[in-house]
Amino acid sequence: MPEVTNVRVEIVDGIPVADHIALLREAGWFRDGEDPSAMRRLLDGSFLIAAAIDSQGRTIGMGRMISDGASDGYIQDVVVQASSRGLGLGRRIVSLLAAEGRRRGLGWIGLVAAPGTVPFYRALGFEPMPDHVPMLLKIPDGNPR
Numbered sequence: 265m266p267e268v269t270n271v272r273v274e275i276v277d278g279i280p281v282a283d284h285i286a287l288l289r290e291a292g293w294f295r296d297g298e299d300p301s302a303m304r305r306l307l308d309g310s311f312l313i314a315a316a317i318d319s320q321g322r323t324i325g326m327g328r329m330i331s332d333g334a335s336d337g338y339i340q341d342v343v344v345q346a347s348s349r350g351l352g353l354g355r356r357i358v359s360l361l362a363a364e365g366r367r368r369g370l371g372w373i374g375l376v377a378a379p380g381t382v383p384f385y386r387a388l389g390f391e392p393m394p395d396h397v398p399m400l401l402k403i404p405d406g407n408p409r
């Protein structure tokens with residue numbers, strides 16, 4: 265894997281709204297007609313946000329963690345822009361979130377792996393939980409993200 269030295273991956277307080285929307289859109293997590301300003305609440309309500317920032321200051325990858333801050337953390341919305349995938353950025357984002365969560369005392373860090381991403385997360389130390397099944401409440405007007 266080529267080493268990317270001109271992209272920094274760090275814990276941030278927020279992500280510029282245009283970069284955030286572009287990343288969500290690439291992953292299929294932003295629907296046309298959605299209120300872009302509402303996306304800020306996703307970040308404001310997160311325990312940790314990790315961003316991959318290129319040499320021009322653009323956020324080209326992200327991930328976030330939702331947590332009680334004491335015990336459990338869930339990693340969400342991990343995405344790297346399509347043209348920058350395969351360069352180790354996703355690995356750096358998830359590793360940073362997990363390390364920072366552990367540093368802050370979390371003992372349970374989980375996620376729901378999207379189809380096809382199990383090998384990606386396995387390589388970072390995550391394991392499927394035997395007999396546990398992710399479940400989702402059906403909410404007619406809910407956001408499918």
Ligand SMILES: CC(C)(COP(=O)(O)OP(=O)(O)OC[C@H]1O[C@@H](n2cnc3c(N)ncnc32)[C@H](O)[C@@H]1OP(=O)(O)O)[C@@H](O)C(=O)NCCC(=O)NCCS
Nearest residue numbers: 291342343344349350351352353354355377378380383384
């Ligand atoms: C999943 C995703 C974040 C990976 O980001 P990335 O920057 O391309 O990943 P990396 O370059 O850090 O890859 C790390 C390792 O995982 C592997 N990998 C990456 N994506 C993979 C996938 N979908 N399936 C299997 N292996 C994968 C890489 O080959 C690499 O392996 P190596 O170290 O042996 O070379 C990126 O593909 C993405 O944004 N996908 C769309 C959104 C999405 O599905 N996010 C996950 C939600 S749970």
